[in-house]
Amino acid sequence: MSGGDNLEPNLSLQLANMLKNGINPQPQNPKFYDNLQINLKLNSQNYALWTRMIRVAIGGKPWALLSHLTSDPPSQEKESYEQWEQEDLIVFSWLIQNIESTIAGSLTEYPTAKMLWDALVVTYSSGRDKLQTFNLHVKANDIKQNDSTLEEFWITLQGVSGEIERIDPNPMKCPDDIKTYARISSEQKLFQFLNALNQKYESIKREILRLEPLPSAEAAYATIRKEAAHQNILGTTNHTQGIRAGLVATETGGMGLATKGYRRSEGKKNGSMIKKDKTNLKCDHCGMSKHTKEQCFRLVGYPE
Incomplete structure (x- = not known):
């Protein structure tokens, strides 16, 4: 110089x-x-x-x-x-x-x-040395949550993923190709994250993988972290039986927990049958009340 x-x-x-x-x-x-x-x-x-x-x-x-x-x-x-x-x-x-x-x-x-x-x-700095890239991918695949907290595990995974992105950036030039490559990379990061999580998150992982399109790993982490907080409050490590946890993707790619409502079955409640209110029904065939044409005995036949 x-x-x-x-x-x-x-x-x-x-x-x-x-x-x-x-x-x-x-x-x-x-x-x-x-x-x-x-x-x-x-x-x-x-x-x-x-x-x-x-x-x-x-x-x-x-x-x-x-x-x-x-x-x-x-x-x-x-x-x-x-x-x-x-x-x-x-x-x-x-x-x-x-x-x-x-x-x-x-x-x-x-x-x-x-x-x-x-x-x-x-x-x-080894720049884009392929051996270093290979070692980072091996390290990322070996990461498991195990005894780490969810936050500690996420930070570790993010550090390795960030280093991979730094030394092996998106090589595409065409805007459409850039978008496609980014989507594939995002899915791979999501799969890697979910695979490394502990067994207790299996049910919510399945819910995430059912979404279309798939969320980012960051959005999935935010949702799982919220679910983990709920589990800690309730003192349980599994979803309560009968509750289906749904994942709702927002316009910004974020996610939140939504509880799908129960569909009440027609059965017994407090020892008695739950009866539907039929006073407003009227048959178009016979003109009588409390039933519809589809239920009219004159058309479907009388019970034996």
Whole structure:
């Protein structure tokens, strides 16, 4: 990168002092006094999650510093260069602070945040490596709920699914093909989710699979989570016998539980027969009341 040799001695010295003191450099502008810490540090196993979290963290700051990961520095002759250099040191320090110390020690040679970021991409991102894609699919298929809560299981499955989508995105170009591919992928994700659920959700899984069109995995999860909450409240792990749980798809693809009404049978109630009110019926054939033409004995015959 042009200008890199001129930047390196000065930046290396400042970086060395920063690491020695264990704090961020503190330029005159007080807006840079904040540290930036995320919940995990980069290691050889978590690059995909780490890079997403660190981008969100930097992009969430109230200053436009995310460009330091993607854009080259301005010319040193420009008046804005000094301010840019201060900002770049801050972004560089944020990256270093969120990398495991065993790795960070070998990364101090990079003169700018972008060069460090690009080096991490080359080192840890395998792009669309098919072996990694295969391993992720195997991992996703091996996920089972088991002793995990529904929420914990869903988060785990979402993490793997999201990583698969990131490294193996929709390859279609035609709008119709994009839509078809997305539908197929959505169905596969739904099947994977339902298959990994515990046995106690079998009845509601069958109801979901009867829907046409099939809902998304997200909508199915929302419905099952609601049903699980109902089960916890009622202290049961199965649907009450006689109640049919129906799943109603909304226009937005969401889902909700609906209870299909009972169809009352004509039988005994409180020891007596339930009789229909026939006072308003009148036969079109004989003109008599309390029956219809279809029930008229003169046409259908008298009982023996």
